[in-house]
Amino acid sequence: MDSEAGLSPHPPAPATGHPVPEADPGLVARWQAAGGELVDLLGQVREEAGGVAGVRLGPGLTVLVTDPDAVQHVLARRPDRYVKRAHRARLLVGDGVLSATGDAWKRQRRLLQSQFTGTGMRRYDGRIAGAARTTAARWSGYARTGEAFDVGQEMRRFALDAIWRSLTGYAVDEETERELTAVASVAAALPTLPADAADARDAVAADLARIDAVARRAVETARAGAAGPDGPGLLQVLLDAATERPEYTDRLIRDELVTLLVAGHETTATTLTWLHLLLDRNPTAREETLAAGPEGSARRRRAIQALVHETLRLYPPAWILPRHAAAADILAGHTVEAGTDLLVCPYLTHRDPGLWPDPERFDPRRFTAPEGRPAHPGAYLPFGIGPRACLGTQFALRESTVLLEHLLPAHTVTFRRTPTGTSYGITVRPEGPAVVTLAPRTG
Numbered sequence: 001m002d003s004e005a006g007l008s009p010h011p012p013a014p015a016t017g018h019p020v021p022e023a024d025p026g027l028v029a030r031w032q033a034a035g036g037e038l039v040d041l042l043g044q045v046r047e048e049a050g051g052v053a054g055v056r057l058g059p060g061l062t063v064l065v066t067d068p069d070a071v072q073h074v075l076a077r078r079p080d081r082y083v084k085r086a087h088r089a090r091l092l093v094g095d096g097v098l099s100a101t102g103d104a105w106k107r108q109r110r111l112l113q114s115q116f117t118g119t120g121m122r123r124y125d126g127r128i129a130g131a132a133r134t135t136a137a138r139w140s141g142y143a144r145t146g147e148a149f150d151v152g153q154e155m156r157r158f159a160l161d162a163i164w165r166s167l168t169g170y171a172v173d174e175e176t177e178r179e180l181t182a183v184a185s186v187a188a189a190l191p192t193l194p195a196d197a198a199d200a201r202d203a204v205a206a207d208l209a210r211i212d213a214v215a216r217r218a219v220e221t222a223r224a225g226a227a228g229p230d231g232p233g234l235l236q237v238l239l240d241a242a243t244e245r246p247e248y249t250d251r252l253i254r255d256e257l258v259t260l261l262v263a264g265h266e267t268t269a270t271t272l273t274w275l276h277l278l279l280d281r282n283p284t285a286r287e288e289t290l291a292a293g294p295e296g297s298a299r300r301r302r303a304i305q306a307l308v309h310e311t312l313r314l315y316p317p318a319w320i321l322p323r324h325a326a327a328a329d330i331l332a333g334h335t336v337e338a339g340t341d342l343l344v345c346p347y348l349t350h351r352d353p354g355l356w357p358d359p360e361r362f363d364p365r366r367f368t369a370p371e372g373r374p375a376h377p378g379a380y381l382p383f384g385i386g387p388r389a390c391l392g393t394q395f396a397l398r399e400s401t402v403l404l405e406h407l408l409p410a411h412t413v414t415f416r417r418t419p420t421g422t423s424y425g426i427t428v429r430p431e432g433p434a435v436v437t438l439a440p441r442t443g
Contacts, residue, residue: 017335020063022054039319039347039424046348052332063331063342066349068378070332074323074344076377076386082323082342084388089262089426091193091200092186092208095252096259097391104247108256109391111241115234116391121398127165127230128399131158134171136406143438148416151434155272156184156265162399163264167235167257168218169228179214180261182207187266191425215254234260260392267317268396270429272403275311277434280415282362289364290409301401304408306367308400312382314362319347319428321384346381347428355379411438 023045031041042064045055051067065074074082083101090099097108114120135158142149157172160180164172172180186204193200201208222235238256242248279286289307293299321344328338336342351359355374356366366372373380383390390396414437419430 017330017333020052020054020061020331020334020336021049022056022061023049025056028056037422037424039345039428042320042343042345043348046345046352051352052334061340063336063340064348065331065342065344066352067332068349068355068374068376071344071346071349071378071381072376072385073331074342075321075381075384075388078329079387081325081327081329083326084322085324088190089187091190091197091204092183092211093259093262094255096255098259098263107245107247111237112234112256113391115237116393116395121394124166124395125398127169127233128162128395128402130171130230131162131165131399132403132406134158134161135403136410139407139411139438143411143440146437148435148437151276151413151436152269152273152430155276156269158403159265159268159272159399160261162268163261165228165230165233166264166395167233167260168222169230169233171228176214179210182210183258183261184266186211187262187426188423211258212254215257218257219250219253263390263392264395267427268399270427271308271311271315271317271396272400273430273434274315275307275400275404276413276436277415277418277430278311278314278362279307280413280418285362285364286408295405295409301405302368303364304401304404305397306364307404308397309367309380309382310362310364313350313356313366313380314360315428316346316350316382317427318382318384318390319424320345346384349379349381352379410441412441413438 027041027044027048031044041055045053045064046066049055049064051065052070053064053066054061055064056062065071084099085101093099095104097105097112100108135154138154138157141147157177160177161172164170164176186207189204193203218235219239222232222239227236235253235257238248238253242253285307289303290300292303293301323342323344325336325338325340325342329336350356353359355376356379377385381389383393383396415434416437417433417435419432419434421431423429423431
């Protein structure tokens with residue numbers, strides 16, 4: 001989701017700069033022959049040509065941006081010059097704030113941004129806590145019986161419950177939960193769908209119909225005045241807007257509702273799944289977190305937040321951010337022509353050894369120790385930076401922290417099966433089941 005920020009005017013760019021350094025064209029040919037992931041190619045491009053580097057993925061030059069100052073330039077200093085075009089998730093979220101552009105995006109962002117900052121966030125604290133308590137109770141049952149379960153599915157259940165309570169005032173019920181598995185199915189399919197829009201829609205038509213039906217029922221319930229136990233939620237904000245703003249049609253309300261569902265649960269669930277996998281590989285990090293302070297203390301909460309931030313460093317939800325140069329510019333001393341496509345890659349910036357010593361190592365102390373992380377705002381951007389940074393950043397951090405405050409002290413997690421790889425799609429996520437059993441934590 002996109003956050004509120006002003007778009008201040010900028011002076012014209014200098015007239016000339018150096019050409020963007022290009023990677024060896026043979027890199028692309030070898031990558032294609034090997035059938036590797038895009039991130040593998042981009043990592044080689046950065047290593048060979050630097051933090052602003054050209055690569056020919058098609059007939060034109062694509063510019064990879066990983067240098068933190070160049071990242072800040074593109075996303076925060078010149079967002080009017082480096083713009084989003086068609087979003088990969090448009091098939092799923094329609095014209096919601098995630099994919100909207102121009103004046104429509106500004107209006108939609110303005111309506112929602114107050115819900116996710118300061119006072120607005122506090123109204124959802126009880127709903128997040130309710131979803132965390134429900135998950136904690138379910139995990140206590142697993143610990144008693146020894147039942148094995150998929151931790152990724154459990155994290156999706158929690159995150160969906162938290163956002164559904166925030167949207168509607170109701171805890172998610174079994175039928176809604178079952179039908180909304182279609183959201184994850186469509187999101188996972190997006191990178192492999194046909195290029196033709198009609199063919200792509202046909203390929204996931206059944207899942208989209210399930211999502212639309214859930215959205216329609218939620219809107220009908222809210223319009224009937226049937227507020228949930230927690231009172232009206234974000235959906236009511238959209239319905240109230242429709243009484244004054246003609247652009248808030250039923251279709252746009254559906255698109256915003258689905259956008260909030262996608263942004264509010266899939267990325268959080270993925271982050272929490274990665275976190276459990278990382279703790280399994282680094283068990284001392286869990287014990288150090290719990291030893292940081294007593295239950296409920298500010299010190300423990302900061303240590304838990306550091307776990308989340310270090311997970312987000314290694315596996316940022318928005319691992320790649322496409323932009324398009326609407327006008328010519330000078331970027332880090334290099335000429336970028338109008339019409340150039342750019343790829344800002346937080347995943348690679350977060351793993352730059354010049355910014356993060358021993359970057360592949362999981363070390364939450366980067367976020368608690370003085371000078372443990374780079375000061376440059378372009379060096380750490382798991383939710384983006386600038387006017388299109390994720391609107392739900394504080395929501396995601398709050399729900400992750402609250403859940404971990406319940407789960408980490410209570411259970412020892414043992415993995416019976418771990419994912420076989422990593423999928424780089426709309427998000428970067430574990431590929432395959434993550435099956436665990438629980439035991440009560442001692443000590």
